[in-house]
Amino acid sequence: MQWFGKGSNNVEDGRGSGGGRVALGGGVGIIIVILGLIFGQDLTGLVGQMPAIEQGEVKNGIPARDAQAQFVSGVLESTEQVWEAEFTAMGMRYEQPKLRLFTTAVQSACGNASAAVGPFYCPGDYKIYIDLSFYDELKNRFNAAGDFAQAYVIAHEVGHHVQNLLGTTTKMEEARRNLSQTEYNRLSVKLELQADFYAGFWASKAQNLKDFRLEAGDIAEALNAANAIGDDQLQKQTQSDVMPDSFTHGTSAQRMYWFKKGFETGDFKQGDTFN
Numbered sequence: 001m002q003w004f005g006k007g008s009n010n011v012e013d014g015r016g017s018g019g020g021r022v023a024l025g026g027g028v029g030i031i032i033v034i035l036g037l038i039f040g041q042d043l044t045g046l047v048g049q050m051p052a053i054e055q056g057e058v059k060n061g062i063p064a065r066d067a068q069a070q071f072v073s074g075v076l077e078s079t080e081q082v083w084e085a086e087f088t089a090m091g092m093r094y095e096q097p098k099l100r101l102f103t104t105a106v107q108s109a110c111g112n113a114s115a116a117v118g119p120f121y122c123p124g125d126y127k128i129y130i131d132l133s134f135y136d137e138l139k140n141r142f143n144a145a146g147d148f149a150q151a152y153v154i155a156h157e158v159g160h161h162v163q164n165l166l167g168t169t170t171k172m173e174e175a176r177r178n179l180s181q182t183e184y185n186r187l188s189v190k191l192e193l194q195a196d197f198y199a200g201f202w203a204s205k206a207q208n209l210k211d212f213r214l215e216a217g218d219i220a221e222a223l224n225a226a227n228a229i230g231d232d233q234l235q236k237q238t239q240s241d242v243m244p245d246s247f248t249h250g251t252s253a254q255r256m257y258w259f260k261k262g263f264e265t266g267d268f269k270q271g272d273t274f275n
Contacts, residue, residue: 001148001218005211007060007073008080012100012127062101068132069101075151078212079158082205086268087165097121097161099128099154106131119153121160123169128157142228146221148214152199152259153225159198163191185248190273192249193258196226197271200262219263226255 057064060073080096087094100106105114109124115131122129130153138153139145163169172191176184203222206212227233230252235243249255261270 002213003074005077008076010098011073013062014100014102075154078206082202097126121157123164144225144228148218148221149225152222155199155202156195159195188248189250194273196255197258197262200259204263204266223256226259227252230255
């Protein structure tokens, strides 16, 4: 895929120190500290008075030269445009989610999470969280390479945000109190498959945006990713038996089916996976 837009302003860079400017440091900062020791005075206050030093151009809050982060920003911008148009057509207002980049672990309104959980959406703070190293795992462990496979992951999490705005997430939480774990798992599968449908719907609508261009093989990359992270495939990798009652995201076939349905129909009303 190709994206020619400016990128989203809703990406938060929580990796390392983040940002693109720091107070004066490095060699000059060390010299000031040494001079303070020589003259017996605390000169560290001068560091804060010195102008900040640029550490490279920043675009939309993330390093301009960070191609992967900028790609994520572009995908998020395209989802904003697609869902704003759809919500407007439904007579509703679309509230844009934030996307936070992190490394290793992160604190969200849904609690602490490590990179091991993979990308996730937290309905408590309207944020999507992703450690970009997940894309290496997607490529190397799951054999699902390609930029559109990466875009599918983001679009799926944005799909959960759409569910949150429409009240579907709240209904799920209410139902959980009255269901067994097995029954809730089945409901969770439907929620995840709907997010896959919404990802396909996004792809269908995004190809009509002026700054977006699908390329040959893009949809195949997304379908390959959906196939690779189906519950049945994951269980085959980690255990000898496949246990359908423990599925929470759907089989590979189901995930591919609903993404493809969203893409081919481009009809939001076709995404009722619950009925």
